[in-house]
Amino acid sequence: MQFIDEFRDNRLAQGLLAEIRRTVTRPWVLMEICGGQTHAIMQYGLDQLLPPEIELVHGPGCPVCVTSLELIDKALAIASQPEVIFTSFGDMLRVPGSQGDLFSVRARGGQVKVVYSPLDAVRIAQQNPDKQIVFFAIGFETTAPPNVASVLQAQALGLKNYSILVSHVRVPPAMHAILGSPHNRVPGSRACMRGDGILGISTHCRSISCAHDGYRV
Amino acid sequence: MCLGVPGQIKEIIVGSGLRMAKVDFGGVIREVCIETLPEARVGDYTIVHAGFALNLLSEEEAKETLDLLDQLAQYEDPVTDDFSESTPA
Numbered sequence: 001m002q003f004i005d006e007f008r009d010n011r012l013a014q015g016l017l018a019e020i021r022r023t024v025t026r027p028w029v030l031m032e033i034c035g036g037q038t039h040a041i042m043q044y045g046l047d048q049l050l051p052p053e054i055e056l057v058h059g060p061g062c063p064v065c066v067t068s069l070e071l072i073d074k075a076l077a078i079a080s081q082p083e084v085i086f087t088s089f090g091d092m093l094r095v096p097g098s099q100g101d102l103f104s105v106r107a108r109g110g111q112v113k114v115v116y117s118p119l120d121a122v123r124i125a126q127q128n129p130d131k132q133i134v135f136f137a138i139g140f141e142t143t144a145p146p147n148v149a150s151v152l153q154a155q156a157l158g159l160k161n162y163s164i165l166v167s168h169v170r171v172p173p174a175m176h177a178i179l180g181s182p183h184n185r186v187p188g189s190r191a192c193m194r195g196d197g198i199l200g201i202s203t204h205c206r207s208i209s210c211a212h213d214g215y216r217v
Numbered sequence: 218m219c220l221g222v223p224g225q226i227k228e229i230i231v232g233s234g235l236r237m238a239k240v241d242f243g244g245v246i247r248e249v250c251i252e253t254l255p256e257a258r259v260g261d262y263t264i265v266h267a268g269f270a271l272n273l274l275s276e277e278e279a280k281e282t283l284d285l286l287d288q289l290a291q292y293e294d295p296v297t298d299d300f301s302e303s304t305p306a
Contacts, residue, residue: 004243015291016286089267119269146268
């Protein structure tokens, strides 16, 4: 089992869709929390496959979207320094600050490198002792532990040229605000396996239990 | 960045700093940090996010889910059948 192909079986997906169509008796507004889920829904057209009674709304879980303009501007200023190699997940490079984005910094000669993992940034720090390596540490609970671990790794390796620009936000307070709002029309949300795996499932359940009365899930 | 990818642990690397492993993602091998999974063993499947293994995957649980989906797929659905069996005019 590879845990990928088995879950991309068209026949199984059609069966699940048929069961949803058969079961749905009233309109539902469901929110996915994670930006990765939004991406998958759009990529595979899942919103168009579901019956019209089910409306999907997109939740607050996209770290790129919730990173403040102030932090982007700080990133642009740091990345423009000649002694800096600025490292980031690829999806942050197009996010505009007050004056341009990280791509435009790179176009002007700044050293901006895309990494898959903060540990890749630590490796770049090892390979470039004469440069200051800064990692753009954005994200939610899922990326906070890896980002902190990269600092511990740099410390264990005795590196003095690695630092992170921190912009972490938490998901549960946002979910509490949404579900606790008197104007909330979302009776249920899709759990994020990776988030729950790190937070512990109980945190998510607590936020869901705050759902508007009458729509408790 | 928001991508959790399943892979199989092929080799645990003993060295300084964080505990690392070589993980096979459908033929592509990458070094992954398994610091958060002290119970991880060679052969285990894990979900990897940003170069860090988050948790172990259970083949039994996955099979259970797939079996349930398979049971749903046995149901007849007139809407689906209409689409899948239609022939372009």
